[in-house]
Structure formats: C-alpha cells, structure tokens
Amino acid sequence: MTAQVTETExxxxxxxxxxxxxxxxLIGRGLLAEAGERLKALLxxxxxxxxxxxxxxxxxxxALQASLDEAGVKHVTFxxxxxxxxxxxxxxxxxxxxxxxxxxxxxxxxxxxxxxVVGDLAGFVAASVxxxxxxxxVPTSLLAQVDSSVGGKTGINSRHxxxxxxxxxxPRLVLADTALLDTLSxxxxxxxxxxxAKYGLIDDADFFxxxxxxxxxxxxGGAEREHAVATSCRAKARIVAEDEFETGARALLNLGHTFGxxxxxxVDYNGERLVHGEGVAIGMRLAHDFSVSLGLCAExxxxxxxxxxxxxxxxxxxxxxxxxxxxxxxxxxxxAQDKKVTKGALTFILTRGIxxxxxxxxxxxxxxxxxxxxxxx
Amino acid sequence: MTAQVTETExxxxxxxxxxxxxxxxLIGRGLLAEAGERLKALLxxxxxxxxxxxxxxxxxxxALQASLDEAGVKHVTFxxxxxxxxxxxxxxxxxxxxxxxxxxxxxxxxxxxxxxVVGDLAGFVAASVxxxxxxxxVPTSLLAQVDSSVGGKTGINSRHxxxxxxxxxxPRLVLADTALLDTLSxxxxxxxxxxxAKYGLIDDADFFxxxxxxxxxxxxGGAEREHAVATSCRAKARIVAEDEFETGARALLNLGHTFGxxxxxxVDYNGERLVHGEGVAIGMRLAHDFSVSLGLCAExxxxxxxxxxxxxxxxxxxxxxxxxxxxxxxxxxxxAQDKKVTKGALTFILTRGIxxxxxxxxxxxxxxxxxxxxxxx
Numbered sequence: 001m002t003a004q005v006t007e008t009e010x011x012x013x014x015x016x017x018x019x020x021x022x023x024x025x026l027i028g029r030g031l032l033a034e035a036g037e038r039l040k041a042l043l044x045x046x047x048x049x050x051x052x053x054x055x056x057x058x059x060x061x062x063a064l065q066a067s068l069d070e071a072g073v074k075h076v077t078f079x080x081x082x083x084x085x086x087x088x089x090x091x092x093x094x095x096x097x098x099x100x101x102x103x104x105x106x107x108x109x110x111x112x113x114x115x116x117v118v119g120d121l122a123g124f125v126a127a128s129v130x131x132x133x134x135x136x137x138v139p140t141s142l143l144a145q146v147d148s149s150v151g152g153k154t155g156i157n158s159r160h161x162x163x164x165x166x167x168x169x170x171p172r173l174v175l176a177d178t179a180l181l182d183t184l185s186x187x188x189x190x191x192x193x194x195x196x197a198k199y200g201l202i203d204d205a206d207f208f209x210x211x212x213x214x215x216x217x218x219x220x221g222g223a224e225r226e227h228a229v230a231t232s233c234r235a236k237a238r239i240v241a242e243d244e245f246e247t248g249a250r251a252l253l254n255l256g257h258t259f260g261x262x263x264x265x266x267v268d269y270n271g272e273r274l275v276h277g278e279g280v281a282i283g284m285r286l287a288h289d290f291s292v293s294l295g296l297c298a299e300x301x302x303x304x305x306x307x308x309x310x311x312x313x314x315x316x317x318x319x320x321x322x323x324x325x326x327x328x329x330x331x332x333x334x335x336a337q338d339k340k341v342t343k344g345a346l347t348f349i350l351t352r353g354i355x356x357x358x359x360x361x362x363x364x365x366x367x368x369x370x371x372x373x374x375x376x377x
Numbered sequence: 378m379t380a381q382v383t384e385t386e387x388x389x390x391x392x393x394x395x396x397x398x399x400x401x402x403l404i405g406r407g408l409l410a411e412a413g414e415r416l417k418a419l420l421x422x423x424x425x426x427x428x429x430x431x432x433x434x435x436x437x438x439x440a441l442q443a444s445l446d447e448a449g450v451k452h453v454t455f456x457x458x459x460x461x462x463x464x465x466x467x468x469x470x471x472x473x474x475x476x477x478x479x480x481x482x483x484x485x486x487x488x489x490x491x492x493x494v495v496g497d498l499a500g501f502v503a504a505s506v507x508x509x510x511x512x513x514x515v516p517t518s519l520l521a522q523v524d525s526s527v528g529g530k531t532g533i534n535s536r537h538x539x540x541x542x543x544x545x546x547x548p549r550l551v552l553a554d555t556a557l558l559d560t561l562s563x564x565x566x567x568x569x570x571x572x573x574a575k576y577g578l579i580d581d582a583d584f585f586x587x588x589x590x591x592x593x594x595x596x597x598g599g600a601e602r603e604h605a606v607a608t609s610c611r612a613k614a615r616i617v618a619e620d621e622f623e624t625g626a627r628a629l630l631n632l633g634h635t636f637g638x639x640x641x642x643x644v645d646y647n648g649e650r651l652v653h654g655e656g657v658a659i660g661m662r663l664a665h666d667f668s669v670s671l672g673l674c675a676e677x678x679x680x681x682x683x684x685x686x687x688x689x690x691x692x693x694x695x696x697x698x699x700x701x702x703x704x705x706x707x708x709x710x711x712x713a714q715d716k717k718v719t720k721g722a723l724t725f726i727l728t729r730g731i732x733x734x735x736x737x738x739x740x741x742x743x744x745x746x747x748x749x750x751x752x753x754x
Contacts, residue, residue: 089466089470093466093470096535096541096542097535097536097537100535100537100538100541100542101537103714127544128542128543128544129541129542130541130542131530131532131540131543131544131545131623132544132545132622153508155508158473158474158477159474160474160477160478161477163508164473164477164506164507165473165477165505165506165507166505166508167504167505167508167509167544168508168509245509246508337480
C-alpha cells in the first residue's frame with residue numbers, strides 16, 4: 001500500500017534504523033496536505049487524536065484536519081496552551097484522560113502538530129496511554145524538525161528540572177513540512193538554527209563550513225532549507241540508531257545543552273528572556289571556550305563558532321540574556337542535578353575543535369566553577 | 378561479582394529472557410535478608426528508593442532497610458497508602474517528585490516492596506523518572522510473586538478503567554521471598570492462588586492436576602509453595618519472552634481477566650466486595666462456561682475448574698459478589714472499553730479444555746450478552 005502523493009515532489013526521506021521500531025522522516029514543502037493519506041497507508045483503519053497548541057490551532061490545524069478528512073481518517077483534536085509551562089503533570093493527566101474518553105485504542109495514533117513542547121507532551125501521552133499507542137510527529141518549528149521530533153525522547157518538566165519525567169517512545173512517522181517554517185518568528189527560527197549548527201559542530205566540520213556559506217538560503221526558504229533539515233535529521237538518526245536509550249554516543253547530542261539547560265532553569269524557563277535554542281547557542285559557545293580553557297580546542301575554532309552564531313543573530317554570552325542571573329555556584333548546582341549526571345561526576349560534551357566533539361564523564365566541579373567565574377566577570 | 382548468600386539455601390532461579398532486558402526471578406524463603414547484597418552485586422554503587430505502602434512499612438520494611446544498610450546501599454523510603462486507589466495520577470506525580478527531590482540518578486534503583494499496587498505504581502515511576510531508572514521488585518503478595526512482578530507491565534488506573542496509563546518497564550531483578558506470604562490474610566492468599574491456577578488452565582493441564590492434589594501444601598507453606606511460585610513464574614516468563622509488548626501470545630495471560638476486570642470495574646474497585654484475584658477466579662470459570670456454550674469446551678472441564686476454585690474458597694459466580702451488580706449491557710460496555718479491545722472487535726481468551734486456552738479476537742457482542750444474561754438469571 002503506497003500513499004497517494006499529490007501536489008509536491010517526492011520528499012527527502014531519512015530512515016531511522018531501530019529494528020522493529022524503525023521509521024521514516026519525510027522532509028519537503030507541502031507535506032501537511034499528505035498527512036491523511038500517509039497515515040492511512042501506514043496504519044489502515046486507525047483513528048487519530050491530534051494534539052496541538054492554541055496558536056497552531058489558528059494556523060495549521062485546519063489543513064491537517066482537512067487532509068485527514070479527505071483520506072477518511074477519523075479524528076479528534078485536543079488543544080493545550082502554547083508555551084513551555086504546558087509540559088506539566090496536569091496537562092499530561094488531562095490529555096491521557098481525553099484520549100481515553102475518546103475511546104481510542106492501542107492501534108490508533110496520537111498526532112503531535114506543534115513544536116518541541118507539543119511533541120514532547122503528546123509523545124509521553126502516546127507512550128503512556130494503554131502502555132503505548134502509535135505516535136506521529138508533524139513538527140511545526142525548525143527546532144522540532146531537526147531535533148525533538150526525531151529519536152523518541154518524550155516527557156514533561158518537573159519542578160526539579162526540564163524533561164525529568166518521560167519515556168523513550170519512537171514515532172511511527174515524522175512529517176517535516178518545511179513550508180510551515182515560513183510563518184515562524186525570526187527569533188524562533190534562529191533558535192532552531194542553533195540545533196542545525198550543532199550537527200556541524202558535533203562531527204561534521206564540512207556541514208558547519210557549508211552553513212557558514214549558505215545560512216541565508218535556509219532562513220529565506222530556499223532549497224538550502226530542505227538540505228539543512230535533511231542533513232540534521234540524518235545526523236541525529238545515525239546517532240540515535242547507535243544509542244537509542246542514551247547510554248553512550250547519544251550524549252553527543254547534548255553539545256551545548258548542559259550549560260544551556262542550566263541557563264534555562266536559571267531564568268525559570270521564562271521564554272521572554274531565553275528560549276531553548278538560544279540557551280544551546282550560548283552553551284555551545286561556552287563548551288568551545290571551556291574546551292579552549294582546558295587546552296583541548298584551538299582558540300580560532302571557538303571564535304569561528306562565536307562569529308557564526310552571532311552572524312545569524314543568536315546570543316553567545318550569558319550577558320546577552322536580559323536581567324540578572326544567579327551566582328555561578330547556583331548554576332553549578334543546577335548542572336549537577338541535570339539528568340545527564342552519572343554517579344555524581346559531571347558529564348560535559350567537550351570538543352577538540354569544530355566537528356570533533358566528545359563525551360567527557362569526569363569533569364571536575366572546580367574547573368567548571370573557575371571557567372564560569374571568568375565568563376561572568 | 379556474586380552475591381554473598383547466607384542463611385538460606387540457593388533460591389530457585391527463573392530467567393526472563395528478553396535480550397538486553399533479561400533478568401532473574403529468585404524464589405525462596407528468607408530472600409528479603411539478601412536484598413542488599415544482591416542489589417549491590419547487580420548495581421554496584423547504586424542507591425535505592427524504596428516504595429512501599431503503610432501496611433508493609435509496619436511489617437517487612439525494617440528487614441529490607443536493614444539488609445540494605447548491612448550491604449552499604451544508601452536508601453530513602455517513600456510510603457503510599459495501601460489499596461488500589463493508590464494507583465492514581467496524584468500518587469504517581471508525588472512519587473516522581475520525591476525520587477527527583479532525593480536526587481536519585483538514572484543508574485540508581487527504585488525498589489518496590491509490596492503487592493501488585495505498589496509494584497505497578499513504583500514501576501511506572503521507575504519507567505518515567507529520567508525516562509527510565511533501574512527497577513527491582515520485592516513482591517510481598519502471592520499475586521505479585523506469580524504475576525504482576527514479572528513481565529514489566531506497570532501503570533496506574535484512570536477513571537476510564539484499570540491500568541490504562543503506564544509503561545512496559547522490565548525489572549532488573551525480582552526477589553520473591555515466599556516466607557513473606559506467611560503473613561497474608563487467607564483471603565489475599567486465595568486471591569493470588571487464582572493466578573497460580575490460571576497457569577495450569579492456560580496451557581499446562583499437568584500443573585492444574587498437580588494443584589488439585591497439592592494445593593494444601595501451597596497454602597500451609599510447604600515446599601509445594603516454592604514449586605508453585607517457580608512454575609508460575611516460569612510459565613509467565615516464557616509467554617512474556619515470546620511477546621514482550623503484548624501484541625499476540627501474551628494475551629493468554631488475560632484468561633479470566635476480561636470478565637474479571639469488568640466485574641472489578643462494576644464494583645468500582647471496591648476491595649471489600651471483590652479483589653482482583655477473585656474477579657479472575659470468577660472470570661476463569663465464566664471463560665470456561667462461555668467456551669462450553671460456544672461448543673468449544675467439554676462441560677466436565679468447566680466443572681473441574683469450578684470445583685477446584687471453590688475447594689480453595691474462591692468465588693466462581695457473579696452471585697458470589699456481595700451487593701448489586703449493574704445490568705449485563707453495562708458490563709458489556711465496560712468490557713468493550715477494556716484495553717485489550719482491538720478495532721472494535723471483542724477479544725476473549727477462550728478454551729478447548731483445561732490447559733488448552735487460546736486468543737479469540739472476533740467474539741460477537743451478542744453471544745457474550747446472551748451468555749451473561751443466562752449467568753445472571
């Protein structure tokens with residue numbers, strides 16, 4: 001059974017290779033219109049629970065519903081408030097209840113139409129209702145298309161930190177319609193771009209150099225955008241396939257995230273002060289300069305990273321965050337409570353240069369403290 | 378690294394074979410005293426969060442804590458109220474928060490000391506905190522030792538039904554100390570015995586015949602008890618290994634459960650009227666007589682099942698449940714909303730005789746209705 005493809009060219013396809021849990025990420029302009037046919041082809045006879053936020057409900061929801069209607073896929077829609085604070089227990093409980101009240105079964109699908117917040121929350125609902133329903137991601141932000149919709153991490157926040165409660169639950173399909181990104185605010189697009197740049201910095205120096213040359217086409221919506229999304233997804237898919245449950249190599253994806261998460265927590269996840277991708281941008285610059293301070297990375301590489309992130313308009317210093325930050329000791333405590341901690345030792349993603357990141361599991365608290373003190377003064 | 382075994386004979390060991398997620402079930406008298414050494418041997422350097430209920434906190438908790446102390450395993454304890462109503466969202470949330478507040482990490486262990494309620498709830502917490510911590514089961518009821526502690530099903534109840542929200546999360550170790558069963562009430566022991574008998578009825582007619590002869594030793598705490606627990610665990614382990622995520626053969630474990638769950642829901646999970654194992658006992662007798670009515674099973678087999686369950690003091694008829702039951706139509710609606718429904722067809726475990734159960738996915742609503750009408754009049 002193949003999906004009936006109309007209107008668009010054949011999309012780029014990235015296969016995430018996880019044995020029985022393998023799935024495709026499709027990338028292309030206009031894919032939203034095909035959602036119904038593709039869902040029907042993948043899960044014949046299944047119904048869908050669309051989970052989306054109130055902003056997206058005004059923009060892309062109607063197109064998704066129309067596509068499902070056209071394909072004869074029955075559906076219900078549940079809306080949540082937009083924003084990070086939606087990733088909380090009470091929303092998780094409410095949505096689980098909603099999906100059960102709609103009498104959806106294990107073989108039916110939860111469809112996440114949204115950015116990382118909606119995808120993480122809806123994914124945890126899909127993982128938990130009846131101990132696991134089918135899950136389909138329709139990511140609407142650049143961040144979600146290149147990062148959070150791929151790899152099966154789902155979850156909600158706790159008052160002890162971000163994403164501390166959740167599940168590994170792989171989607172059955174990811175539909176990344178790059179046309180949806182046309183409506184993102186410049187700030188949100190930039191924030192997603194930080195994760196794109198990350199894939200170059202982790203292990204693909206050529207891709208980072210290509211980004212330095214071609215970033216304008218990505219922002220303006222040229223063919224460079226699909227190439228950047230597909231390259232990012234391919235990089236993530238490869239790392240996830242190596243290490244589905246984050247016991248090793250997958251930690252590389254956290255380049256910039258240890259510092260970044262701590263900064264997000266330090267501003268109480270106030271998105272007006274700092275959004276996730278901005279935290280990652282600052283964190284990646286910090287990771288490079290921290291690596292320079294440890295004698296691991298050449299100064300020039302750190303300056304190239306800083307220059308490129310600044311060129312696209314991303315923040316790179318803690319002082320770029322409006323308002324007061326807590327003292328360095330507090331930041332360190334937040335880092336130590338981060339979920340990537342193993343047996344008390346601090347784990348950081350460090351680098352030997354652009355495209356040469358590695359996992360270091362024995363970073364001394366004192367050296368981080370000294371580095372942060374220097375950064376903040 | 379081997380555990381230091383003292384005081385007891387080598388326990389019976391049942392291996393649950395699930396590739397990377399394989400684990401041992403140890404069965405024997407006095408195993409609780411070895412919990413600390415065994416945890417240390419399996420997960421060196423890990424800390425433990427014990428989750429137990431307020432009743433068990435008065436009986437077996439101290440012995441477990443002492444064993445952990447002796448082995449130098451650091452631990453914290455979280456208590457929940459006893460009873461099925463503890464398997465709810467607010468408890469799940471509170472425990473996730475407690476475990477995070479204690480700063481436990483992914484490599485640490487959640488230890489469930491309790492029956493099915495504690496195991497299911499603690500297991501879902503272990504599955505969800507940091508997207509999956511180590512999980513160890515110390516089942517204290519017969520039901521938990523032979524059924525719920527084995528196989529990785531965890532979860533909580535929803536107002537739409539039992540166990541509708543949860544995860545598949547395998548334990549790393551199950552310690553079934555059969556001496557703990559000495560303190561169970563006769564009613565609770567009997568309820569667990571229903572699940573023991575189930576393994577005979579599913580596919581082991583010889584075991585059922587052995588139970589008919591030897592059930593007294595199981596109740597009185599003779600060596601028959603370890604044999605019955607080990608045989609049950611081995612049966613369950615084999616079925617779980619075939620079908621970890623319940624897409625096929627595992628459904629056989631639901632023999633008696635479709636009717637049983639519906640009856641539990643019909644009394645609003647009021648444990649004074651009906652506990653789970655009693656529902657299963659009635660359900661198994663109903664499944665046999667329903668199979669007789671469909672011309673699948675010999676009448677004699679149904680009578681043997683009824684006679685044996687009655688002999689140990691278990692209920693076998695809906696009329697054995699004190700108080701009023703809802704009308705048959707309502708029971709059917711509850712059955713149809715059960716999580717084992719697939720695409721609207723009713724799934725039942727039927728049987729061609731003792732030890733010859735099978736999954737039937739296309740049971741007509743009308744034939745169930747007619748059977749229930751006859752049963753209730």
